[in-house]
Each structure stands twice: as structure tokens, then as C-alpha cells.
Amino acid sequence: MRNINKKFQPIISLVSRLLLGGVLLVAGGLKAFKPDESAGAVAAYKILPTNIAHLMGYALPWLEIAIGVLLIIGLSIRFAAVVATAVMLIFVVAIISVWARGILIDCGCFGGGGAVDPSKAAEVHRAYLVEILRDLGLALTGIYLYFFPYGLLSIEKPLQIIEEQ
Numbered sequence: 001m002r003n004i005n006k007k008f009q010p011i012i013s014l015v016s017r018l019l020l021g022g023v024l025l026v027a028g029g030l031k032a033f034k035p036d037e038s039a040g041a042v043a044a045y046k047i048l049p050t051n052i053a054h055l056m057g058y059a060l061p062w063l064e065i066a067i068g069v070l071l072i073i074g075l076s077i078r079f080a081a082v083v084a085t086a087v088m089l090i091f092v093v094a095i096i097s098v099w100a101r102g103i104l105i106d107c108g109c110f111g112g113g114g115a116v117d118p119s120k121a122a123e124v125h126r127a128y129l130v131e132i133l134r135d136l137g138l139a140l141t142g143i144y145l146y147f148f149p150y151g152l153l154s155i156e157k158p159l160q161i162i163e164e165q
Contacts, residue, residue, distance in 0.1 A: 005148070012144070013151025020084055020141045021071030028064030030111040035061075041113020044105045045094050063087070071145070074154030078146055085142030088135045095135070099128045107131050 005012065031038040039057030043050055064087070070080040091109070098105055104116040104124045109131065116124050150157040 009148050010151040013148050014153055015151075016141045016145050017071045017074060017077065017151060017154070020081075020138055020145065021068040023068070023138060024064040024084060024087075025068030025072065027110050028061040028068060031061035031108070032065060034111060037112060037114075038108065041106070041108025044103075044108070044114045045098055046101075046103060047094060047097060074151070075156050077149035077154065077156055081142045081145035081149065085139045085146070088139035088142060091135045092132050092139070095128050095131050099125065 031041075035058045038061055039054040042048070042057035042060065043053040045053070047053070048056065063083075067080045067084050067087070070076050071084065091107075095107060104118060104121055106113050106116055106124075107127070108114065
């Protein structure tokens with residue numbers, strides 16, 4: 001396994017950056033220009049006080065976009081990977097929280113969000129599991145990028161080489 005990573009690490013890092021960055025960019029982009037929906041989706045989790053939840057709902061899409069752009073272009077990769085991993089783990093905890101409390105919501109991960117009709121409870125519970133697994137996979141991608149940030153088409157590594165000269 002170590003030899004495979006050593007041989008393909010630049011490609012794996014590139015794919016990881018594009019995957020994690022792309023997901024964040026799309027998720028943030030779909031929510032950024034619908035701030036009321038995003039605020040409502042965060043409030044639906046009933047974890048934070050409503051005012052703070054709305055503030056988070058307004059800010060979160062822009063954070064996702066910023067981190068997504070940094071990852072895609074390959075700048076401040078470790079920082080972006082840490083923030084992206086933290087965001088994914090917060091999402092996992094939030095989804096587990098609503099699931100454990102029996103709250104039926106659409107996660108709002110890619111827009112929308114909010115309460116779901118109780119007749120769709122089985123569907124929502126399956127969706128929770130899929131969302132948790134997806135976000136854990138993305139968090140693992142972020143962890144990988146923390147340890148192996150430099151890959152193909154990264155701006156950061158060439159900048160470091162120039163600074164060292």
C-alpha cells in the first residue's frame with residue numbers, strides 16, 4: 001500500500017483536492033444565492049439558537065465556496081483540508097443528532113433543507129445514513145490531503161519552490 005501511495009500520490013492528491021473542493025464549491029454555490037433557504041436548513045437541525053443558526057446559514061455557503069476554491073486551485077491546501085474536514089465532521093455530528101432525536105429533515109447539503117413529511121420517515125433515515133457515510137468519506141479525503149497536500153496542478157508547491165530559491 002505504501003508503494004502505491006508513493007507512486008500515485010501526486011495523482012491521488014489532485015483527485016482528492018478536486019473531489020473535496022468540487023463538492024464544497026457546488027454545495028456552497030447552490031446555497032449562496034438562496035440565503036433564506038440556507039438559514040432555514042441550518043435552523044431545522046435545532047442545535048443552535050435560531051439567530052445564530054440563521055447567521056451560520058448565511059455564512060456557511062461562502063465558507064464552502066472559499067475552501068472549495070482553495071482546494072481546487074491548490075493553495076493553502078493543509079489549511080483548507082483542516083477546515084473542510086472540520087466542516088464535514090460537524091455535518092456528521094449534526095445529522096447523527098437529528099437522527100437520534102427523531103427529527104425528520106432534508107439536510108440542506110445541496111440547497112433546500114428543512115422539515116420533511118413524516119410519511120417519508122424511512123426514506124429520510126436511509127438518506128441520513130448515506131449522508132453520514134458521504135461526509136465521513138469526504139472527511140477522510142481531507143485528512144489524506146493534510147498529510148499529502150502536494151499533487152499535480154497545485155499552485156502551492158511551485159510557490160514554495162520559488163520562495164526557497
